[in-house]
Amino acid sequence: MSAEIPVQSAGNVTRLRLRFRDWRRTRPFWAGLFTLLGGVPIAYFPYATLKLGTMSIAMATTAGAGSLIIGVLLITLGLTMWFQKATRVFAGVAAILLALVSLVVSNIGGFLMGFLLALIGGALAVSWAPARPQRGAARQESDDAPLDPAAPPAAEDSDGGRRVG
Template identity: 45%
Template sequence: MLLSRWRRWRRGRPFWGGLFAILAGAEICALPLAPLKVMLQQGIAGIPSVLMGIVMIVLGLTAWFSPAQRSLAGVLTTLIATAALVLSNLGGFLIGTLLGILGGGLMFAWQPHAAARHSPEERSPELQSPVPPQSPTPTGTTAHPDPQGAQP
């Protein structure tokens, strides 16, 4: 019961993209707080590192709890991870940048499952029409189904 609820929740959102973004944010945020022996150079990079890490963690959580905002969260995560390469100790020694780019890409590319479409044979006889409806298309254009509603 609990495992099936977890799977349904996880599959209904860009889980892996959000997880990679949270891990990237934690990596970028934690390095400036590490002991000086671990750090290459603290300098002024400490404040932007912590801020970028926190924002990436928030964007990962946004993808989990508001999947409708996944595109914006994915693009912002990728941009912040790329900026962290320059502003934050090589983006958490490249680990944070790579995880952030991967997470942002997964968030942006994730699509929700579409409802299953039934073939005309599977429909009930009441719903079947003898002639399929023709959609008017302007001359010179071709009709194509686009799930996101873009116009040709």
């Protein structure tokens, strides 16, 4: 490869994948996903008619409205964890409390599937902390400005590079 040949740019799929990876790493992504997925069975099972062979099972009870509210709130909290990462602790605690309430209100928490997913998602949200910025990316100062204004000027190497003393 010569210097005259331009470097091929990454394709659209690769670029989108890298942008999604950067977005995912700056927020409690897995906590939001587990919480969102936990709300689906909690809201779905009270309104579903399940078929086992020729026998149909309807789980519709008076708690159907409560199950729907809990499921929709868990889905909303999962999306909140993704797009409002500053409220992750509140959303995590609320997800844990709604998961516990779903045990009583909505068919043992969506047959324990929704309960466990929402509980894990809430715990992940509460325990998530933003990553520290990388050392190289945090320093964007020019070479002429000292790193610390109170520090003495940096000594230069024999090759002209700067050294922090």
